[in-house]
Amino acid sequence: MAGSDALFFLLSSMPVLSWPLFVAGNQRWCTEVIANIKYQCMDQNLSRIPAEIPSTTQQLDLSFNPLLILTPKYFAKFPSLKVLDLTRCSIDVIEDDSFGGLRNLTVLILTGNPLRYLGDRAFYGLLSLRKLSAVDMNLSSLYDLPIENLLVLRELNLRRNNIKSLKIPEFFRNLTSLQILDLHSNKISHIVIEDLNIFKEVNMPNLTIILSNNVINHIEPGTFKDIHIHKLSLRNSFQSNSIMRTCLHGLVGLQVNKLELGSFYSIKPEIKFEDELLDGLCQVEFQEVILICFKDLSNEKHTLFDCLSNASSIRIVNFDLVKLSAIPEFARLSYLELKNCLTVDVSLGKLASWRTLKTLKVTNCFHNTIFISKFYGQVQHVSLDLTHNQMIVNECCSNENLGTSYLRYLNLSFNSGIKITSNFEGLDELLSLDFQYTKIITRIGQIPTFLTLDKLLYLDLSYTSTHFFIQCAFCGLESLQVLKISGNSFERNILSQVFRNLTDLKVLDISNCKIEGMSSSAFSDLKKLQELTISHNKLTVLDPTAYAPLLSLSILDFSCNQLSFFPENALKSLPRLLVNLDISQNPFDCSCTHLSFLQWTQKQKSVLQNIQHMTCFSPSHLNSVKVMNVTISSCYTRFNLTPLAVSVGVLLPAALTMFLVYKCYVQQYFRLVLSRFCMDSREEEDKYDAFVIFSSKDEEWVMTELVEKLERGLPPFRLCLHFRDFIPGIPIATNIIQEGFLKSRKAIVIISDHFMESRWCGFEFELAQSWQFLEGNAGIIVIVLEKVNKSQLRQTLGLHKYLRRNTYLEWKDSRLDQHIFWMRLRKALMDGKPWGARERESL
Template sequence: MQIKKHGQYSCEGRNLTYIPTSLPSSVKILDFSFNFLPTLKRSVFPQLYNLQHLDLTRCHIHHIADDAFLNMKNLTTLILTGNPVSYFGPDSLNVLHKLHRLVLVDTGLYSLNVRFNNLTKLHELNIGTNNIQSMALPSFMIHFEDFNLLDLHANNISILKVNDTNILQQMKGNLTLILSRNPILHIEPGAFQNMYLRELNIRNAFASLDAQRDGLKALSGLNVGKLVIGSYRLDYRSKTSDGDLNGLCLINFEEIDSLHAGWSASELQCIVNATKISIERGNVRAIENVPFQRVKELRIVANYIPVSLELSNLETLETLVAIQTPYILIRGISDMPRLQHIDLSNCKLDTPSIFRGLPNIHSLNLSNSGSKYISKNMFNGLSSLEVLDFHLTTLGGLTADFEPFKKLRNLKFLDISYTEIIFWSAISFGSLNRLKVLKMAGSRFQGDALSYLFENLTSVEYIDISNCKIDSIAWRTFKGLPRLQQLLLNQNRLMVLDFVTHPNLKDLSLLEVHTNNIASIPLNILQNLPKNLTVLDLSFNPIDCSCSQINFILWITSHQQIFPQKNNILCKSQSLESRHKTIDFDVESCEHIRRLTIVTSICAVVLLVLASVLAYRFQFYLRYGYILLKGYRTSRQQEWSYDAFVIYSSKDECWVMDELVENLENGIPPIHLCLHVRDFEAGKAITSNIIDEGIMGSRKIIVVVSKHFTDSSWCRFEFEVAQSWLVTQGNPNIIIIILEDVEEEKTKKVFGLHKHLKKNTYLKWSSNPINNMRFWIRLRKAVIT
């Protein structure tokens, strides 16, 4: 059982053989069609005293007992369509005193011998598609004061006699009589004399054209509000002739609705007093100078042949519709002061002089009408025009200033979609300041034309610029649209929607951008969307479903109510078949990745900080380690340039220059020393000079130790690098000179110096000349060997 709305239940097509007892007593509407209830009796139905509408269509009902409906006396509608009922209990329907509508379509009735005399509140009786041969009504129906519809369609009524309509003659009210699809051969003259019907439907109600011709004449004296005639299908085998519809001249009707009927000039004279004329799928060749007296609405739909219209001076005409016709020659639509609506859509038009003297025209539809040249004076005199529709009509003759439209000061609706107009930057709708709806899908824009097109359209509420190959929209485009509520930009090439945050779009309630190239919308745009936006169509865009767009995807998921096609918002994929819904994207997987990224980033930062601290703490060792490595890689690629590299403090430079250099370089043989103050290459890094020129470019290293030496960071650095380098070479090439006594604690400040002094022989400078002579001999020997 399905609940459709409050109080409405459906058990349609469930193959049930009983009415469920679980139905609440409050049910008002029950659809139990297409089930199996061969016999209706009281026990079949639970107590449903509030039930008003019961549909038992095609439930295989054969037998209806007297007490069948006792549990639902408040029924107002009973539908028994398609049940082969062979027995109605004498009072089975009479208990339904409140019944308004009784449908007994296709129930096998041969006559109205069913007792329903107590249904005095009945409004409608539909007994179509049966085998009834007479339309005579039971006499008790005279008392059915509210009865207004008798549907006898598709029965077997062939003859209508005067006696058959006696009850109808006496019944009061606006009655609709449907006799369509009956094989009527004869109507007795006078059968409908002086009768008034709200509507008479005799479409396909005659067995032949001859029977129709005579039957229409036999309806003489009938007064009817609406007369429905013609055929449901066009019979090419039937030969029509002028005068087939002349019998209409004997019938008084307000409206006529014709389908598949031919109309000659003489037959048109029979409808001159009608107020509403509809001729659909007819064979009308011309409507020219027909003296219509009261016509308010004239409709010509899908005429099979070209038709010529001359409709001047019809002072009562308010609506003209001539649509879906291969070719219409309009010789004149002029001097009709009450004409308000013209629809000439889907027609090939020839309009040499048209639309003159129509001061009250409100709507004009020329859509899907081939090609049309818009002359400068085409809309002259149409100052009241509010609706103008040209969609799917190729327009030519428009100038840059849109001169023809500027005269339409009251225009509220303009549709120029797919009219092949190309807009240049100079074109503007600025003069149409009362326009509310603008449709221009399929248009083309040159340069920045779109940026200026909508200037001063202060009343526009709806704009459609879909399928215009727009790839971007400038911020100023919506500058003059303070009331815009609905914007359609479907089937374009947009990638961004930043223009939506324009202050003039604050009242926007609907935005359609389906089938564009939008991959994502930044969070700042989403947070500043118009507050009134209730519909956003993003379907069929290549949405980027990656974790980098997690905020956008979460926003879509949490705002599903504003997406009319949420199941068509699909993730970008190479294959259309493999594209999945954005709302089904696994957000939790991104959360795991994000957590992992955060943890990894924190660890990386911690390691970086730790490495920086360690690098700062051990920068000295890192520096000379780098230098050592560099020197090792290039050690075998260069020759010695010096005999010895002297490491000393700049404060001991006098002793070095006066004593050391003087005795070694000027002696025999001369010893070439490397001094930083003299031999280091200018512009080169100090550390590189120490390695390249000093340590690696010299066979020996002389270290002059003094108090100044132990206090110098450069001296300490040079000694430690030299010591490490020479250790890797395996040669004891360091010669230490103690220039002055240094405290043991200070020697320990220099890495490796104290240990070296303990394990290796060193030279000590003395002021005694005899000792100094021995000092120079030993030093020269140490350097040369």
């Protein structure tokens, strides 16, 4: 017995010496994203900044590490730092001059830190700070932030705090560069005249104030009088029509460029449009108004837009316009956007009929197929965008159809169909034409259709079911700079001289057009072409004579074709200005007969894109091997493989044996520790129903779903959570074993992408399996989150193997799947649960 105790004491003392090696090994605590510039140290359980981070660092992510306290000049080692992320670092004390020395810092993120103390000079020295994020920090007032010295601050994000008053501190006089004050989701309910006096004395015409998701019950009239700001957002800020009507009257005298009212897509709107609802806006001077997510109109409205008549821009999103009957005379309206609205052509015609209107954008509003000719006759605009409306355009396109000769931008993409009945007569001023993903009926590709559009710069015919029969399909487009025709087809699948006379073309996309070959003169006129996408076709060769005229080409995408190699003459003929070349996902022949091509790929790594997807198809022994990993030296000399085989035969088993011995030692060590603790704790009653193993980045799901449903449900289950239940001052490994496994009946493992990236999670999962082996009645319940990366899961060999052999739960979004999920999880936790008096009483 004495010998056993001595052995246990020896082993239990070893973690002090071996733990850093076991956790870190040869790995670094932080990931070097850009050498000497950017470092990622997220969720590494760090209590201080690693010494390995160089002083030249400009971007540092320390989020989700328990830093706890920031002392003076905490980051002084990094004078070049520009971006610092301290999200959820459990910081509760920030002392004076904590950021001293960071004269170049422009972005500071303090989101989710439960501050108890913030020094009056905490932010001194941040002379270049432009963005400060203090989201979810339990702030109760704008006075809690000592930011009077942040003279160039542009964005102050205070979302999800407990701020109850909009009282602007006196030191805001110094923040003349401030552009965004974000108070979304606070507790502001009353706004009085004294709150905004500073903005009446200091002009801030570029300032945006976001008060959305505050429950505002009262705005004192005159509070915003003589205040001039850029934007005011009040989405989901009023709980009833009467409150909204009264509060809008409180905006009297406000001068604002943009005013945003309504709700959010994910929240059921409480405000219902009714007459006189927006009357308070008659005393507000604004240029653009945005109305989002109101309840549908139930009766005809006659005064809804009366107070918007002086607006120059109106955006209406997510509500019903069917029963609008009276539309006022808009004096300055130049921009009108309707998005996700139920509407009909009559109402739309009324809104679109004003001569001042230059831009009309109607998207996803016509949920039933309609004919648009009735509407077209009233349009007098420079820009017309009618995308995603499932429309059939019955007659297109001329000035007679559209009612204007001044149209410059026409977008009819993502609709049901367009019947081309004319050759764009009278539309000489057109600069941009977009028909993508709308089926085109007749004309285009069959006869010269664009002869009158000599000013057109942009043309998108992608996926329009167009078949190009003639070589003069694009005749007349001498000024065209961008042409996109992917997803269509050419006669006999051969690319001929269809692009002739497009001498100003700079961007061409002919991807996914089933092209099998091309004429040597296909690109002969495209001397100004800079970007060519010819991917997802069936080309087997890259003809150097075809690409020789492309003197200005800098980007070439030749991916997903049938190219096996580049002939030597093609390599020499590539455009000299080429900086991006994508030849990935082609079936390359990596045999030594194409040695020059293999050598060329090694030298062009800076030019080649997506090299990770450049793989060999042949010979068979190199199938799926990355082209960059092919050993070129084997093509020069035939090695004598006997000494190599002998060396491998000796060294490989030796290395494998050493690895297995080390792994066995580590596993046996922790099993001995677990077994000793298990013997000591078998007589004790389990304190927890389950120990939850998860990444701290999944904490929100654990708290809002798992803890909410299990600890507050019936019957209740007690969970062990590391951040809540581990004993401070004890090594983490000891807490995991003593407080986690040995005081719990079961273990719940939350598998996610974050879980697979965490060394701690991997360590805990290994211990869980050893614990299950030692404790016959112990159980591991695995939950796989729906969005987990399956390919990464397969790469995690131990975990993938475990999931193949054991039943696990999957979290999904549908309510039915979630109902089944909770039933199965509760059943698994009920297994073996002792029922005492307390549990019976709770039932």
